[in-house]
Amino acid sequence: xxxxxxxxxxxxxxxxxxxxxxxxxxxxxxxxxxxxxxxxxxxxxxxxxxxxxxxxxxxxxxxxxxxxxxxxxxxxxxxxxxxxxxxxxxxxxxxxxxxxxxxxxxxxxxxxxxxxxxxxxxxxxxxxxxxxxxxxxxxxxxxxxxxxxxxxxxxxxxxxxxxxxxxxxxxxxxxxxxxxxxxxxxxxxxxxxxxxxxxxxxxxxxxxxxxxxxxxxxxxxxxxxxxxxxxxxxxxxxxxxxxxxxxxx
Ligand SMILES: Cc1cc2nc3c(=O)[nH]c(=O)nc-3n(C[C@H](O)[C@H](O)[C@H](O)COP(=O)(O)OP(=O)(O)OC[C@H]3O[C@@H](n4cnc5c(N)ncnc54)[C@H](O)[C@@H]3O)c2cc1C
Numbered sequence: 001x002x003x004x005x006x007x008x009x010x011x012x013x014x015x016x017x018x019x020x021x022x023x024x025x026x027x028x029x030x031x032x033x034x035x036x037x038x039x040x041x042x043x044x045x046x047x048x049x050x051x052x053x054x055x056x057x058x059x060x061x062x063x064x065x066x067x068x069x070x071x072x073x074x075x076x077x078x079x080x081x082x083x084x085x086x087x088x089x090x091x092x093x094x095x096x097x098x099x100x101x102x103x104x105x106x107x108x109x110x111x112x113x114x115x116x117x118x119x120x121x122x123x124x125x126x127x128x129x130x131x132x133x134x135x136x137x138x139x140x141x142x143x144x145x146x147x148x149x150x151x152x153x154x155x156x157x158x159x160x161x162x163x164x165x166x167x168x169x170x171x172x173x174x175x176x177x178x179x180x181x182x183x184x185x186x187x188x189x190x191x192x193x194x195x196x197x198x199x200x201x202x203x204x205x206x207x208x209x210x211x212x213x214x215x216x217x218x219x220x221x222x223x224x225x226x227x228x229x230x231x232x233x234x235x236x237x238x239x240x241x242x243x244x245x246x247x248x249x
Contacts, residue, residue: 021060021108021109022108023043024042024045024106024107025105026104026106029102032164035087035130035160036164037084037097038082038084039069039097040080041057041080042079046074046079046080047077048079051074051076051111053117054113055071055074056110057071057083057108057109057111058109058110058112059107060107060109061093062092065243066109066245067092068236068245069083069093069134070132072084072137072138072168073138074111081111086130086133115208115234117135120142121202122147123204124150125150125193125203127151127154127193127213127217128151129155129213130156130164130209131237132208133161133168136151136153136165150196151170152174152175152189152192153175153176155178156179158178183212183213186216190217193220198225201225201226205226206232207231208233208234208235210239211244
């Protein structure tokens with residue numbers, strides 16, 4: 001059955017979305033602690049599509065707003081994509097995640113390139129936050145898997161984050177650091193990063209998540225001797241900015 005034109009929660013089928021987007025529907029939505037939803041989408045339009053670990057999809061909402069999420073798995077044979085969404089509270093996608101229902105139709109763009117995880121040689125240091133958990137899990141689908149990858153996450157709630165990471169199978173080599181006022185916690189993250197780079201100067205750095213944090217870590221990595229080529233930065237969000245689409249440098 002084709003999706004209806006408007007889903008109750010603000011996920012849309014505007015004329016524009018109908019023309020450029022792929023149709024899908026929610027097959028499963030699993031609350032993982034209060035703050036996360038593990039969402040599985042399915043759609044004939046997704047069958048046969050190319051996907052590489054680190055690619056994003058952009059879900060369409062009213063007003064032509066698109067919001068980016070990173071499938072942690074994608075099966076082009078069945079057109080099934082799964083992502084972990086962070087319910088941060090204030091935003092069209094965050095509100096939708098909190099109330100998404102099975103069978104709900106939606107329109108999306110992608111999968112499309114955002115971050116090339118296949119290209120990251122080992123050892124790799126992956127930094128992110130709640131919005132990066134799915135990306136971390138997608139590393140399992142790279143040729144080298146999670147071998148030689150250390151994960152570092154800054155988070156609001158350590159225990160809820162641990163539960164979410166366990167649910168999606170990101171359990172080894174993980175350091176979780178709770179956020180502190182004035183980003184004081186980043187000093188510890190920076191020292192760990194500097195130590196890792198001094199011990200293994202060829203370490204690849206993949207920084208995702210909050211724009212200001214990854215900018216700070218980029219500078220710390222460069223100070224510790226990493227070349228610009230060794231570092232991949234993709235901002236997923238910034239306070240006060242709506243709907244980041246993935247900026248790489
Ligand atoms: C390439 C890419 C891949 C991404 N993959 C994922 C993913 O797999 N899972 C996931 O959960 N997110 C992911 N994100 C982040 C997600 O797209 C953003 O958090 C997005 O802003 C959420 O949309 P929204 O409508 O809820 O909020 P918006 O309408 O975009 O923003 C509303 C307000 O909320 C703030 N905000 C946005 N995100 C956060 C946050 N995390 N914490 C606190 N405040 C926030 C904004 O700064 C703004 O002030 C990805 C982003 C990109 C660019």
